[in-house]
Amino acid sequence: MTSAPRISRRISSISESATLKVDAKAKALRAQGRPVISFAAGEPDFVTPASIVEAAQRAVRDPRNYRYTPAAGLPELREAIAAKTLRDSGMTVAPSQVVVTNGGKQAVYQAFATLLDPGDEVLVPAPYWTTYPEAIALAGGVPVEVFAGADQEYLVTVDQLEAARTERTKVLLFVSPSNPTGSVYPAEQVAEIARWADENGLWVIADEIYQNLTYDGVRAVSIAEAVPALADRTILVNGVAKTYAMTGWRVGWMTGPADAMAAAANLQSHLSSNVSNISQRAAIEALTGPQDEAEAMRQAFDRRRRTIVAELNTIPGVRTPTPRGAFYVYPDVSGLLDREWGGVVPRTSLELADLILDELEVATVPGEAFGPSGYLRLSYALGDDDLLEGVRRLQRFFG
Structure with a gap:
């Protein structure tokens, strides 16, 4: 046998x-x-800032949080995320276009799982965070590395992306600021890449988890803001872990077109259901409370x-x-x-x-x-x- x-x-x-x-x-x-x-x-x-911890302490004592809640997230948190997305990413989304996940890592996995069929290729600018290729492969996709070294300040060009694109390319992964390099794409380069992606009908998954950690007066311009026409094929991934020192609280999210978010929410309903209500209440305070x-x-x-x-x-x-x-x-x-x-x-x-x-x-x-x-x-x-x-x-x- x-x-x-x-x-x-x-x-x-x-x-x-x-x-x-x-x-x-x-x-x-x-x-x-x-x-x-x-x-x-x-x-x-x-x-984690004290006001966020205090919000969680209040949530522990509130019986509303002892039961299942919507798999895609608490309505109040989805509203706060929609407001942040408009404020920091320049993209208008309804709260119904937000899916709250167990950390940004789950959002990354679900984004690829929602978009990819076996054999679909994803352009992955390198150096890249270690989880991206594994999440792509788990979804049946094929990661295609596009490398930019220190001489380019680790920023890939449109010419490099075009050279790597094939008829199987479906998604561009875009990360700015970057893990592991800390590089931030200048606004004009973001716009150039966004126009190229739009012209070629590609989806974009943009990981914006470090969006609010920039320096020297630099702003991390969202790819959907650079070319608004691309918003219908863009999924933004984000979370509270890095900006608010909340890595252990496990709250991330994804936003994007209504059909993609409905599919991702359906997947999550079978995968994990709702994120801890206590953590979600803490995340509401993080996004709407004092930022000092x-x-x-x-x-x-x-x-x-x-x-x-x-x-x-x-x-x-x-x-x-x-x-x-x-x-x-x-x-x-x-x-x-x-x-x-x-x-x-x-x-x-x-x-x-x-x-x-x-x-x-x-x-x-x-x-x-x-x-x-x-x-x-x-x-x-x-x-x-x-x-x-x-x-x-x-x-x-x-x-």
């Missing part, structure tokens, strides 16, 4: 999240008493950004473009490869990251997690003292 595999091929083919894997290893080493400094996790080190603590966090990230870029660029062989958003730097470390460091000759950024963790007790994520080798991602969403000490260790070792 032929025995079937215990685990489905579809699930077995999924790669483990590299960022979570590195962060887990760093935490395990710290638990053993080692003084590991981790630049791995994309998670603010701040606490969120702004203070943004300013702290800005300060850390300027510090880490300046300090990394003192290391010979390291080239770090200045990010304009999110809370990551993505240095080109190809100048450190194929050289001996402490008796080791790293050939790839994966080997380099292992060396840095083993020898310096500093956790970084190698470029292989996000695309080609030769890069490291460092999150500066950690305390100022740890940030400086971690970079000092790199400077002493590679200086």
Whole structure:
């Protein structure tokens, strides 16, 4: 008798999240008493603002929140998200065109699952967040990588996208500000890409989770705002995790055309039903309440950004473009490869990251997690003292 595999091929083919894997290893080493400094996790080190926590405390005592609620989200939260979408993304959507999800990650998965049929291709600008290719593959799609290096400040061009487009291309993934690079597309480049997508009849899935974390007076222009005609084929993904230090609360959302959102809501009704009502009530406060603590966090990230870029660029062989958003730097470390460091000759950024963790007790994520080798991602969403000490260790070792 032929025995079937215990685990489905579809699930077995999924790669483990590299960022979570590195962060887990760093935490395990710290638990053993080692003084590991981790630049791995994309998670603010701040606490959730007090007014949001107080809203959740009130919600815990309210019996309305003890029961199932609409799978697509509480009406009040969907209204608040629609208002934010108009305010920050320049796209008018009705509350019925909003689906509240268990974090932005679920929204990413559902967006691809809603649009893709087997064999449909998705253009994925690289470097990219590790989850995108896996979510595309789970939906039966084919991720097509379009790479832009440090010389382009990690921003792909229309010419590159056009060269990668085929008759099977259905979706363009657009992320600005970017994880892992922190790059923000200038308004004119957003408009150029949006016009190209519109002319070619493509759908766009735009991940705007870092939309409100920008610096140097830069604004992250939404692709649907740049070319309003594209709104009928655009799904926006967002959430409260990064701006409000609410990663553990698990509230994200997706907005888009009515038919796509109805389909996504139908999927969610079978997949997970409603997001925790307590978290949804907290998210309402995040979007509609005071913004002063969120702004203070943004300013702290800005300060850390300027510090880490300046300090990394003192290391010979390291080239770090200045990010304009999110809370990551993505240095080109190809100048450190194929050289001996402490008796080791790293050939790839994966080997380099292992060396840095083993020898310096500093956790970084190698470029292989996000695309080609030769890069490291460092999150500066950690305390100022740890940030400086971690970079000092790199400077002493590679200086």
